Amino acid sequence: MGTAANLPxxxxxxxxxxxxxxxxxxxxxxxxxMGAVSDIxxxxxxxxxxxxxxxxxxxxxxxxxxxxxxxxxLAKSFYxxxxxxxxxxxxxxxxxxxxxxxxxxxxxxxxxxxGGGNLKSVIVFxxxxxxxxxxxxGLFAVWRxxxxxxxxxxxxxxQDLPTxxxxxxxxxxxAMQLAVAGIVAVALIAxxxxxxxFRESFDHWLGGIAIGLVIVGGWYLTGHVGYAENPQxxxxxxxxxxxxxxxxxxxxxxxxxTLELLMLWxxxxxxxTFGIAATAGIVCGSLAYALWSRTFxxxxxxxxxxxxxxxxxxxxMGFGGVTALGCTIGxxxxxxxxxxxxxxxxxxxxxxxxxxxxxxxxxxxxxxx
Numbered sequence: 462m463g464t465a466a467n468l469p470x471x472x473x474x475x476x477x478x479x480x481x482x483x484x485x486x487x488x489x490x491x492x493x494x495m496g497a498v499s500d501i502x503x504x505x506x507x508x509x510x511x512x513x514x515x516x517x518x519x520x521x522x523x524x525x526x527x528x529x530x531x532x533x534x535l536a537k538s539f540y541x542x543x544x545x546x547x548x549x550x551x552x553x554x555x556x557x558x559x560x561x562x563x564x565x566x567x568x569x570x571x572x573x574x575x576g577g578g579n580l581k582s583v584i585v586f587x588x589x590x591x592x593x594x595x596x597x598x599g600l601f602a603v604w605r606x607x608x609x610x611x612x613x614x615x616x617x618x619x620q621d622l623p624t625x626x627x628x629x630x631x632x633x634x635x636a637m638q639l640a641v642a643g644i645v646a647v648a649l650i651a652x653x654x655x656x657x658x659f660r661e662s663f664d665h666w667l668g669g670i671a672i673g674l675v676i677v678g679g680w681y682l683t684g685h686v687g688y689a690e691n692p693q694x695x696x697x698x699x700x701x702x703x704x705x706x707x708x709x710x711x712x713x714x715x716x717x718x719t720l721e722l723l724m725l726w727x728x729x730x731x732x733x734t735f736g737i738a739a740t741a742g743i744v745c746g747s748l749a750y751a752l753w754s755r756t757f758x759x760x761x762x763x764x765x766x767x768x769x770x771x772x773x774x775x776x777x778m779g780f781g782g783v784t785a786l787g788c789t790i791g792x793x794x795x796x797x798x799x800x801x802x803x804x805x806x807x808x809x810x811x812x813x814x815x816x817x818x819x820x821x822x823x824x825x826x827x828x829x830x
Contacts, residue, residue: 464689465689465690465691465692465700466692468686468687468689468700468701469687469700469701469732469734470701470733471686471687471701472682472683472686472687472700472701472702472734472735473701473732473733473734473735473737473738474738475678475682475686475735476679476682476683476701476710476734476735476736476738476739476742477738477739477741477742477745478742479675479678479679479682479710479739479742480675480710480738480739480740480741480742480743480746481742481743481745481746481749482671482675482746483569483671483672483675483710483739483742483743483746484572484573484576484742484743484744484745484746484747484748484749484750485746485747485749485750486667486668486671486672486675486746487569487570487573487668487672487743487746487747488573488576488577488746488747488750488751488754488756489664489667489668489750489754490512490664490665490667490668491509491664491668492509492512492513492516492573492668492672493509493566493567493570493573494513494561494567494569494570494789494790494793494811495561495562495565495566495567495570495789495815496509496566496570497509497510497512497513498510498558498562498812498815498816498819499562499815499819501816502816502819502820502823503819503823507656507659508656508658508659508662508665509665511652511653511656511659511665511669512659512665512668512669513669513793514649514652514653514669515649515650515653515665515666515668515669515670515673516668516669516670516672516673516676516794517649517673517793517794517797517798518645518646518649518650518653518669518673519646519669519670519672519673519674519676519677520673520674520676520677520794520795520797520798521642521645521646521649521797521798521800522642522643522646523673523674523676523677523680523798524642524676524677524680524709524798524799525623525638525639525641525642525798525800526639526642527677527680527681527684527685528638529635529638529639532681532684532685533680533681533684533685533707534684534707535619535621535680535684535707535799536619536624537684537699537706537707538706538707538708538799538801539704539706539708539786540621540786540787540792540795540796540799540801540803540804541619541620541621541624541799541801542619542620543615543616543617543618543619543620544613544614544615544616544620545613545614545615545616545620545802545803546609546610546612546613546786546803547612547613547614547803547806548609548610548612548613549605549609549610549612549613549784549785549786550785550786550792550803550806550807550810551806551807551810552609552781552784552785552810553609553780553781553782553783553784553785553786553807553810554781554785554792554806554807554808554809554810554811554813554814555781555810555811555813555814556777556778556780556781556784556814557713557777557778557781557782557785557788557789557810557811557814558781558810558811558812558813558814558815558816558817558818559774559777559781559814559815559817559818560773560774560775560776560777560778560779560780560781560814561774561778561788561789561811561815562774562814562815562818562819562822563770563771563773563774563777563818564585564589564770564771564773564774564775564777564778565581565582565585565771565774566582566585567712567778567788567789567790568589568711568712568713568716568778568782568788568789568790568791569710569712569743569788569789569790571585571586571589571712571775572586572712572740572743572744572747573743573744573747574747575744575747576743576744576745576746576747576748576749576750576751577747577748577751577756577757577758578751578757578758578759578760579759579760580759580760580761580762581760581761581762581767581768581771584762584768584771584772584775585771585772585774585775585778586716586775587720587775588771588772588775588776588779589713589716589717589775589776589778589779589782590716590717590719590720590779591717591720591776591779592717592775592776592777592778592779592780592783593713593714593716593717593779593780593782593783594717594718594720594721594779595779595780596779596780596783596784597714597717597783601780601783605783605784609784620801620802620803621799621800621801621802622637622641622645622800622801622802623637623638623640623641623642623800624637625802626640626641641800642800645800653669672794673794675710676709676710676790676794676795676798677709677798679708679709679710679735679739679795680707680708680709680795680798682735683699683701683702683707683708683709683735684699684707687699687700687701687702687735688700688707701734701735702734702735702736703715703718703734703735703736703737708735708736708795709794709795709798710739710790710791710794710795711736711787711788711790711791711792711795712739712740712743712788712790712791713778713779713782713783713787713788713791714736714782714783714791715734715736715737715739715740716740716779717779717783718734718736718737719736719737719740719741722737781814785807785810785811786803786807787804787807788811789811792804792807792808792811793807793808793811
């Protein structure tokens with residue numbers, strides 16, 4: 462009874478510590494998915510994209526090893542559900558990519574920048590959180606549920622590649638988890654390490670490996686440590702998560718839940734969850750590194766247009782991230798680590814949205830020059 466009662470707090474505390482590491486490492490290494498796309502589009506430089514891909518490879522290997530050895534059950538994750546809401550993934554991911562470009566970074570980068578003293582990111586945080594909550598339960602949710610989510614394909618089984626490969630070949634799911642994860646991870650790592658500049662960069666290795674391991678840690682924490690029998694219902698329960706199931710790091714819906722908790726703190730039905738604690742953890746980790754490295758500095762808006770871009774960007778990220786079931790971290794790392802079709806689709810939609818927005822910004826700059 463006592464252990465189960467403490468599990469929500471253990472999961473939340475673990476989420477804070479994992480995100481603290483994420484925030485410190487991301488600040489140190491300048492891990493930024495929007496920046497990774499920008500480097501390619503504007504300079505043809507793949508360094509930060511390779512760091513993101515290395516994090517994905519590490520997360521895939523660790524997550525699927527946990528699943529294959531029975532430590533966690535990825536079939537309980539909402540990423541792997543049979544219903545492939547492909548319009549939600551494509552539209553939500555694309556809008557998120559547009560939003561993160563206008564807002565100078567994705568959800569995680571917004572939190573990292575907040576820890577570094579960026580006041581613009583505070584505005585993005587607020588509008589992202591409001592839009593996320595509106596898309597979860599408010600006005601935007603009506604549009605999402607009525608018009609977007611119903612456009613889907615039901616596969617009749619989990620949408621992750623190991624499950625699909627197992628059904629196609631007749632091989633065991635455990636074997637396919639190891640085989641498919643190994644093939645995808647090896648391909649990603651081969652692409653990453655062929656670049657000499659990347660191989661010689663300590664920060665790139667640190668960012669890719671550490672952040673990938675943080676994602677694995679999130680799955681283990683919520684899916685193994687936080688999984689136990691509920692003494693009230695006598696059913697096995699995932700404690701300490703907003704989704705009431707296994708999850709890892711994501712920074713869109715949790716930002717909305719964070720704002721809800723701050724505004725309704727005295728509501729005893731609300732509690733600090735894994736996602737909320739991780740939201741605070743990434744800010745604190747970034748702040749700690751910024752103070753230690755003496756890089757903390759206040760930064761504000763340049764003009765009204767800069768303000769408007771960040772407000773619009775935060776709003777698009779909130780709506781797009783919830784619609785797509787995740788952001789560059791939620792889908793691009795946590796979801797991708799399950800090898801879910803929807804997560805991979807969202808990954809490419811986010812990159813496309815960001816790249817096209819950057820092209821539009823560049824063309825506009827040339828016209829105004």
